[in-house]
Amino acid sequence: MTYEGPKALFAAWVSLVSNLVLTLIKIIFGLIFHSTALVADGVHNGGDVIASIATIGSMKLSNHPADREHPYGHGKAEDISTAFISIILIGAASFLTYEAVKALFGPISSVSIWAFAAALVSAVWKWFLYVYTKKSADRYHSKSLHATAADHLADIYASIAAALGLGISWIGSILHIPYTHYGDPVAGIVVSILILRIAIIMIIKATNVLMESSVDETEQENYRKVFLSFQEVKKIDILRAREQGNVVLIDAQIRIPASFNIQEGDDLTEAIRTKMLRNYPNVEEVLIHINPWYKDKDLIEPDSVPHLENK
Known part of the structure; x- marks a missing residue:
């Protein structure tokens, strides 16, 4: 910040x-x-x-x-x-x-x-x-x-x-x-x-x-490029960015190879977070949730928060 x-x-x-x-x-x-x-x-x-x-x-x-x-x-x-x-x-x-x-x-x-x-x-x-x-x-x-x-x-x-x-x-x-x-x-x-x-x-x-509106599409696309610059990230299920006063908060769900262990997943998310904070000083927080990716099976996650009745 x-x-x-x-x-x-x-x-x-x-x-x-x-x-x-x-x-x-x-x-x-x-x-x-x-x-x-x-x-x-x-x-x-x-x-x-x-x-x-x-x-x-x-x-x-x-x-x-x-x-x-x-x-x-x-x-x-x-x-x-x-x-x-x-x-x-x-x-x-x-x-x-x-x-x-x-x-x-x-x-x-x-x-x-x-x-x-x-x-x-x-x-x-x-x-x-x-x-x-x-x-x-x-x-x-x-x-x-x-x-x-x-x-x-x-x-x-x-x-x-x-x-x-x-x-x-x-x-x-x-x-x-x-x-x-x-x-x-x-x-x-x-x-x-x-x-x-x-x-x-x-x-x-x-x-x-x-009202928690998203940042403009240009900024969101820039954030998306940071995630996809890591070859281990196979897909972005959800990417949300919102302003909190003078800073931006980002939360995302990404897919990485299912063969990754917990430590590898944690190292990857930390590398993504570090690059994001370095490239965009106004970004204060990046929360990343990882989902498994299978080469022969592409699961589809919702692009927004699921409705309560669907749980």
Whole structure:
């Protein structure tokens, strides 16, 4: 397993502090300069603070070793955190949409260049934060950091939309261009849809892991090739691989010559396990059950768990 807890946690703390600072900046500037878009984006960032706290908690929990109550470890805590962050994003997108629609039919308010500058600074800050968090997530194989990076990306869209809308409104008010005051709410609606799309994709992925769905077919085929690279493996009856937080768990049933004794079978499974762990660092466990293979008789095993009534 390549997950480096303390270093990944540092990246999560950077996100938490940044989100807290940006939340205060946006809400304060939004209230001072009467910017609905900036206040809404600040509230969105407030949700990110909660999400960052959830990320840190889940990462600490998922790094705990297996115990009596959780013999498979605590890896799925990060998937739960990802689902939680997705729900926050859905709520933020809904809130931003409501505020944008309300602004379309509300009174026209003047826009300050300082509100525009605050949104622009937020977008740039979030871009650097997204790049840093994404690199950390890839390096440490952390699903929570991947979810946080996706959240930062959504924030970039939101801040750019806010900056664009505020900029159009500000320039339009100076040059007396009609209808430019609608730039802010229209941009807010567009970005809300983009944020909602990201959130739905994230929650589907997290739910699939929690529901014990298999890894993608490409990965499964790669695992299959490792088994078949041993000439003693005559057939693969069952091969299942599932994600457990940041790691993958594999269980398989293979056929080897019936003439093999227990020691030979054990040596073979250990060699397969060692090669799998060496080739795929994110694979944490490989459980292998061996069945006898006869040259003149090819028994057929079920490709899934037998139904209880068939026992």
